[in-house]
Amino acid sequence: MDVKTLCLGVLSRGDASGYEIKKACEEGPFSHFQDASFGSIYPALAKLSAEKLVDCYQMSQEKRPDKKVYSITESGRTALFDALVVPPSPDKVNSDFYFMTFFAQLIPADFLRAILERRIAWYEGVVARMQDCELSIRPAGERFTHGLGLAHYRAEISYLKANMDQLLREIEAEQAENAPQTTSYLARTASA
Structure with missing residues (x-):
């Protein structure tokens, strides 16, 4: 829109x-x-x-x-x-979080864990706030969109919780194998 x-x-x-x-x-x-x-x-x-x-x-x-x-x-x-009444264009997700996870192999595992845990907590907060909404007086479209949003955030939480540990194990293994390539520019210049 x-x-x-x-x-x-x-x-x-x-x-x-x-x-x-x-x-x-x-x-x-x-x-x-x-x-x-x-x-x-x-x-x-x-x-x-x-x-x-x-x-x-x-x-x-x-x-x-x-x-x-x-x-x-x-x-x-x-x-x-x-x-x-014009069919909507396809959704395009504009997410810094998705961008970071796409390049997760370049992020230290401990930092990545913190990012993932914060994202889960943020999604859980959004779900809690959405559940507090009074919907009975809202039009059907608003109630439907509210439910769709809740389903989306709950699915994100579920996926992150189910897959976070596996991702971190794989990242740690890749980083151990390629340690010099994953050192950040800031870390390299600070040690020089």
Whole structure:
């Protein structure tokens, strides 16, 4: 989804400021599957406003400057619908963690173990927070996506727990066999 469509989706749930849209992407329901920066949200909102897909009004705040609040228009709802009925492109996982595990043979086994254990703990925290969500009042699509997200995180936890020790054994064996090649640049320069 592009950022304009993401903004329309957030606004379809209720009026929001640019900051509130960003929070929905960082901490709210979209945080698990969409990403948008302040640098992309505000230009998207400006374009949506120019296209009459959102309205903007000023809301006064006590002891703070007025904030711009956006609301979706009927044309915006139509544009959101039109975007939602286009088949989605294939998912692409953008994960520093996956990148690191891809090159696990280059990482010291103790450090790798710590990374894997932290990732398991993080996933378990996400699952715990998701289980605390009140879903009974949510629309069917939100409940479905919530369940899909829980299944994903639980599968990651299960896979990591089932395969971590085997990976570490193989890494330790490979590193013992190729010790000079796995020494990091920082370790080599520190000993020089």
